[in-house]
Amino acid sequence: QKEVEQDPGPLSVPEGAIVSLNCTYSNSAFQYFMWYRQYSRKGPELLMYTYSSGNKEDGRFTAQVDKSSKYISLFIRDSQPSDSATYLCAMILLRGSYIPTFGRGTSLIVHP
Amino acid sequence: ETGVTQTPRHLVMGMTNKKSLKCEQHLGHNAMYWYKQSAKKPLELMFVYNFKEQTENNSVPSRFSPECPNSSHLFLHLHTLQPEDSALYLCASSQVGGNTEAFFGQGTRLTVV
Numbered sequence: 335q336k337e338v339e340q341d342p343g344p345l346s347v348p349e350g351a352i353v354s355l356n357c358t359y360s361n362s363a364f365q366y367f368m369w370y371r372q373y374s375r376k377g378p379e380l381l382m383y384t385y386s387s388g389n390k391e392d393g394r395f396t397a398q399v400d401k402s403s404k405y406i407s408l409f410i411r412d413s414q415p416s417d418s419a420t421y422l423c424a425m426i427l428l429r430g431s432y433i434p435t436f437g438r439g440t441s442l443i444v445h446p
Numbered sequence: 447e448t449g450v451t452q453t454p455r456h457l458v459m460g461m462t463n464k465k466s467l468k469c470e471q472h473l474g475h476n477a478m479y480w481y482k483q484s485a486k487k488p489l490e491l492m493f494v495y496n497f498k499e500q501t502e503n504n505s506v507p508s509r510f511s512p513e514c515p516n517s518s519h520l521f522l523h524l525h526t527l528q529p530e531d532s533a534l535y536l537c538a539s540s541q542v543g544g545n546t547e548a549f550f551g552q553g554t555r556l557t558v559v
Contacts, residue, residue, distance in 0.1 A: 432540065
C-alpha cells in the first residue's frame with residue numbers, strides 16, 4: 335500500500351460546480367498537510383496547509399483533515415475554468431522527517 | 447514567482463552530453479530538494495540537502511550528480527543520460543524547524559535524445 339493514495343482522474347466538472355478532491359494515507363504519524371496546484375508545464379504552487387483536524391477556508395477553497403479516518407479533502411466552490419490543473423496533496427511527519435510525501439495528483443478539468 | 451528560480455526552463459541533450467541544472471532560492475530556507483516528475487507518475491524525490499549536507503539519495507543513478515555549494519544554490523549535473531530520463535525536474539526548498547511547506551521552482555523540462 336502506498337503511503338498516500340490519490341485518484342489521478344481526470345475529474346471533469348461544469349463551471350460553477352463544487353469540486354471535491356481527496357487523499358487517503360496510511361501513516362497515522364503524518365501531522366502536516368498541504369495542497370498544491372500545478373498548471374501544465376509549471377511547478378507546483380502551494381495552495382493551503384494545515385496542522386490539525388478540521389476545516390480551513392481560504393476564499394473559494396476549503397481544506398479538510400480527518401485524522402481519525404486518515405483522509406484529507408480539498409473543496410473548491412464555484413469552480414472556474416482557470417481552476418483546471420493538477421492538484422497534489424502532500425503531508426509531512428514532522429517528528430523524524432521534514433520531507434513531504436506527495437500523492438500522485440488529480441487532474442481537474444472545469445469546462446465552461 | 448515563488449522565490450525559487452530554476453534554469454534553464456527547457457533543455458534538450460544527447461546521451462553523450464554533460465549539462466547542469468541550476469536552482470536558486472531567495473527564501474532563506476535551509477533545505478533544498480530535487481524531484482523528478484514524469485508523465486502520469488507521482489513526484490519522485492531524488493535528493494535532499496539540509497544545511498548544505500546531503501541527507502537523502504533515493505537510489506538515484508550515478509549519472510545524476512547533485513551539488514549544493516551553499517544553502518541558496520543547488521545544482522544537478524547530468525551525464526550520459528538515457529531517453530527514459532526525459533522528464534520535468536523540479537527544485538524545491540523549505541525551512542526545517544519552521545513552517546515546513548515546500549516551495550517549488552517552475553522546473554526544467556529535460557528531453558534526452
